[in-house]
Amino acid sequence: MATVDLIDVRKRFGATEVIKGVNLTVADGEFIVIVGPSGCGKSTLLRMVAGLETVSDGEVRIGDRRVNDLEPMDRDISMVFQNYALYPHMSVRQNIGYGLKIAKMPKDQIAAKVAEAAALLQLTDYLDRRPRDLSGGQRQRVAMGRAIVREPSVFLFDEPLSNLDAKLRVQMRLEIKELQAKLGITALYVTHDQVEAMTMADRMVVMHAGVAEQIGTPLEVYESPATVFVAQFIGSPSMNILEATRTAGGAQLGDMMLPGPGGSGSVQLGIRPEHLSRDEAGPLQMHVNLAEPLGANTLLHGWLAGTQLPFTASVPGVWRMTGGTEELQLSVDPEHLHFFDKTTGRRL
Amino acid sequence: MAERTGMVEKRGWGLWATHAMMILGVLVVFFPIWLAFVASTVTQSEITQPPMPLMPGDQFLNNYREALFEGVNVPVLTMLVNSTITALGIAIGKIAISLLSAFAFVYFRFPGRGMFFWLIFLTLMLPVEVRIVPTYEVVAGFGMLNSYSGLIFPLIASATATFLFRQFFLTIPDELAEAARVDGASPMRFFWDIVLPMSRTNIAALFVILFIYGWNQYLWPLLVTTDPEMNTIVMGIRQMFPSGDDLADWPVIMAASILAMVPPIVVVLSMQRLFIRGLVDSEK
């Protein structure tokens, strides 16, 4: 049981700063997902919490202790690795119990703890197998078992599901979330998959180029993204971003006038594809040149009249293309318009 | 692999011809060993009246008993023991020091790392043959002549084994070391619990090669063991020949030769797969 605090944490490799001052306060028992594209520094951040990377500047606190200079084992954390990092020459039982053995726990207690963790993870029948004789999902569970058996204050997950196939990923996602909720242990979870982030997180941290662009609940992030980057990274298909000029009555997009909250100046205007609806009287005219049927809805790709920028709309039901290009009138609810500063990309 | 030549290959007489050539090759390559074995089972007089027989005689037990327990200068058994200790010492010693230093090079950054690496690398260029006199003086200076340590230590530093283990350690995923660190393992604990068990196959393969290397040493034991009691079998056989014009005791010498071959051959054959792997690996 512990809180985790990151206070202006920075990481430099030589002259390059890869983590540029991250502040984060994690409540006890909270499930935090750190999400971002590869190379954004999310894994480095997690590894600094784990103690696998040194902290160049700033402070990492777990509970009420500053842990910057502590070895991983002294930080009261456990970690699940992307490739599980199971010891190939040890049985499942030995893998799960290894940390306890090092901590010099008596054998009978280790056996009891391992049995308990194995029961929780449905691994009881596999305790004497080697990792190579297990399926991907089972290996994942062993890695989880190794993490929970030590009863840490904080769980750290580094893209634990990225090696699993899509179906298993959905199932394990639920299992991890349930397990964490049951044990009530604070968790930091790194992923590049925004669906994982949305579904698992109590709060999520969207990282980009070493900066935490936004920290908030999944719905906050979805509904009011703090930057253009966040807006486009979270949500699928990604948000349309267009050059627009704000006027007193909304936004001017080429020849088209979108009603909405008033303002002034050149901005970036964001519209989520799923917030567009077909409307014969709508203000937006779209040229559609490709339709991707997804069953329940259809993604339409093309461009807006008067602009050259690609534009995507998601409309309910099935859409059949008849010719090369089709035209379509669309409207969008004013409350679903997102305005971003043209130069900084920040939400206005 | 077995089917790979299937389509293009000959059948019928061509196949038999191939087998015939192969058998001929094996016979030619094998002949010296066979002849030595035959010579070790016949009497001296059968050998000294050429041509000697090509089939084993009935003196097997006599000759081997005489070789093992009496020998010429010293019982062959003594030399076999010396060889075993030397070969094991060299193989185990080389593996041990190489494992440790490779572990240090891969898992630590320490002052002088690059320099030490190159120093070890340079030893590749210094086979014992090119530095015999000064090395002999060093060993003599330590009072290690006619001792196992004198036989073993100068041959124990091996850049090859160090590089081999280094290559292997580099293939162990980093995450394993990190997991061990999170589990609270100290570096040496990680070495002992994770790295060592994972290197088992490599160690075994290298052991086969190094055991044979140690067993087959000739020049160095010749220099440092003046006392017959400390002779190794491979160098000791030469000492069984008489110095002047006297006739050599061929049955006993051949029995000793066969005995000198048996341990390395047994090691090679019983660990053939590991041996070939070790051979290929250590030459990379």
Next chain:
Amino acid sequence: MTFKGWILPLLLIAPQVLISAVFFFYPAGQAIWQSLFIPDPFGLSMQWVGLGNFEYLLGNKYYLASFWTTAVFSTLVTVTSMVPALFLAVIADRLIKGAGTYRTLLIWPYAVAPAVAGVLWLFMFNTRVGIVSWYLGLLGYDWNHVLDGTQAMGLVVVASSWGRISYNFLFFYAALQSVPKSVIEAAAIDGARFWRRFWTIVLPLLSPTTFFLLVVNIIYAFFETFGVIHTITGGGPQQATTILVYKVYADGFVGQDLGSSAAQSVILLVVVGLLTVLQFKFVEKRVHY
């Protein structure tokens, strides 16, 4: 990932560094140092002669002859051990069944120490009891390697090559097994017959292995054949089989001429250095194959 600290790693490399220093670098340094001196006639003091030992060696006809002997010997050993090995490997590679058994049988000689191999071959060619020399005598060929330098050279070459055939066979066989089947089949469909395929397709594909074996066999012939020569000929007759390594031993230990022996060691050191560089050039290159 690396662990923290620098005392532990220094302790870990200490055994190897220490042994290398005491038994490798110090003696090598000594060899270089001693090569610049000659002992006085009573062996009591050493006299500085600079490069005198080297000058003497390079003008000494016995030493130059030893260079020539080494060149002839190592060329012959390399050829004699590689050609039969390649031949056997090609045959074994054609077999679908039984190749494993032949391989097992062919490995044996590798395990036999060069010195023991020397004894075996000496026995077969012994002038008094040798079975081969006896049959050669029947054929009217007088075998006496104790007196005939050419015969002596032939015998040490064969005895040195014998165990190496196993070694080379293993490498050639492995290389042949890894030649892609499709390449061979394509050539067959193009109408190339076996030997034609061998010369134009297989042999070029084997060239990395061949070059590698060339280098290691030369190194073997230079340094590891001491046992063969010492057991069979002792360098004779009239130094006909005294290769460089043997001469270092003969001059240093038997002749007690330390300065000359040390200078010879230094020259050998240069030779090993060149061969090692050659070997690594090759390893570097092989990465790209």
